[in-house]
Amino acid sequence: MSETTLNDSNSKQFQRFEMEDLQSKWEKVVDYNLSESGVDPVSVSKLLEKSNQDPEDFLSTQLHYPPTQGTKELRRQITRFYPEATIDNVSVTVGCAEANFNAIQALLDPGDELIVMIPNYMQIFGLGQNSGLDVKKFHLEEEKGWSPNLNELEEKVTEDTKCIAVCNPNNPTGYILTEEEMDRIAEIADSVGAWLLSDEVYSGAESEGDSETPSFWGRYDRVIANNSLSKAYGLPGLRIGWAVAPPEIIEEIEAQKSYTTICATILSNKLANLALSPEVRPFLIQRTRDHVRDGYSDFREWINSNGDVFSLVDPQAGAFGFPSFNLDISAIDLVKRLIDEKSILVVAGEHFGLNKKYLRISYGLPQEELQAGLGRISELVDKLK
Ligand SMILES: Cc1ncc(COP(=O)(O)O)c(C=O)c1O
Incomplete structure (x- = not known):
């Protein structure tokens, strides 16, 4: 080599x-x-088998463009996991990668301040730098079992902070924020009116117990909760993700999508709907x-x-x-x-x-x-x- x-x-x-x-x-x-x-x-065959679908139904799908926001069936399915969300709170994207990209583009302008949890999957951090944002960090600390230093976050936020980006459960440490830490992060964001961009792709992939890591959705009114089928569902090749946010932000995310992918594929929308169904999930x-x-x-x-x-x-x-x-x-x-x-x-x-x-x-x-x-x-x- x-x-x-x-x-x-x-x-x-x-x-x-x-x-x-x-x-x-x-x-x-x-x-x-x-x-x-x-x-x-x-x-694909396992997914169809588990959902008792006749493979013919899937194979006869006409390959049209699905709605930009995702099919209604899929968006409805996604709302099941976000209390009080309606389909107007959901945008289906090409992976969580597109949800993150479009959220940053939709929310922030050059010069805006973004604070990112570190260590992290560095997409949002790099996007922030490439978009001319003022990107700051707050840290998870190994010596404290990878829990976040929220005093550091508190010190770093300013009136100019427009967004705080977290990854929960965290990639790469696997740390899951406690309810108290989630509340405190929401409080810190609220103290300056910042958006909370939460990448939640590892929720469902917990190492112990039966419960799933809760979303930030519903904890604070300025939340964008992003997720996908790539990690906890074992379906990265579907390239299906989503953003859950207030409708006015979803509209902005949709506007970005017109420049990025237009929409995910109809086949992926259909398979994702099966994957999230009560029979298969x-x-x-x-x-x-x-x-x-x-x-x-x-x-x-x-x-x-x-x-x-x-x-x-x-x-x-x-x-x-x-x-x-x-x-x-x-x-x-x-x-x-x-x-x-x-x-x-x-x-x-x-x-x-x-x-x-x-x-x-x-x-x-x-x-x-x-x-x-x-x-x-x-x-x-x-x-x-
Ligand atoms: C934290 C995190 N967010 C987003 C992504 C991208 O996910 P997707 O395949 O859904 O675009 C990854 C991929 O590794 C990730 O680790």
Whole structure:
């Protein structure tokens, strides 16, 4: 394999989304991809089988444009998970990625202040920079079990803060905000009238228990709650996400969509409606949890057997761990060497906004692949000790 470059941008202006660039470049090339944040995906046939659909009904779908906002059936289905929401509160998007993109474009103008939870999936952070926003950070703290430093958030907000962006459950730490922390974040946003943009794609993928991480929706009147079928439902290839927000914001998001994708596909709208139905949804959520929980026990065992190098705060959700490590190499360089020497892809802490030594390692894949991948990481780690 050739010498690895993680960022070959020549542009001074444009902030690349380095983690997604890295995944696009390597995920289909390496022998083992432990960089995914979702679980092994579900097939179309399984989805149709679980919903008792005649495959013919699906195959005879006429391939027209669905409504820009998403089909009414799908939007109605989505409202079931957001108290008091109506279909006018819902915009169906191409993944949560489009929901996040359109929300930032709809809400903020150049120069506006945006405060982002760190570490994080860096889409909103990079979008903020590329859109000329004044982007600030507040942190989750490893030494406090990855709970948020809300005093820092309180200190950072100003009268100019237009939006606070959180990811709950958090990618990459798997931390879930407590009800008290959610209330306090809403209070801080309210103190300056800021919007709260909440990326909730890992809700449903909890490591323990039966309950699902609550949405920020309904906790404060200026909330945009974004989600998708990519993570907790195991359906990333459908490319279906959504934003739930006050109708005037949904209209703005729709206006953005005219420039981005116009709409998601009719096939995806139909399959998403089946996925969220009362007949299928419980199966999908349970399936994801089985992957998360089985994978975690293998991963925890592996961390324990490499306890001289890795230290992990147990994630509360998501099919990934975010251990710190104590080798004499940066995370970025370790990721490069894992690609070049072991043909395995994981993600460096730098790609979540932390310049410390962390790796995000996924465990939502079939057991044999996971074991083989972890084994290859051990080989390089043993060499570097
Ligand atoms: C926190 C978070 N938000 C959004 C996305 C993008 O999701 P989607 O596939 O629904 O566009 C990801 C993907 O990894 C993510 O981790």
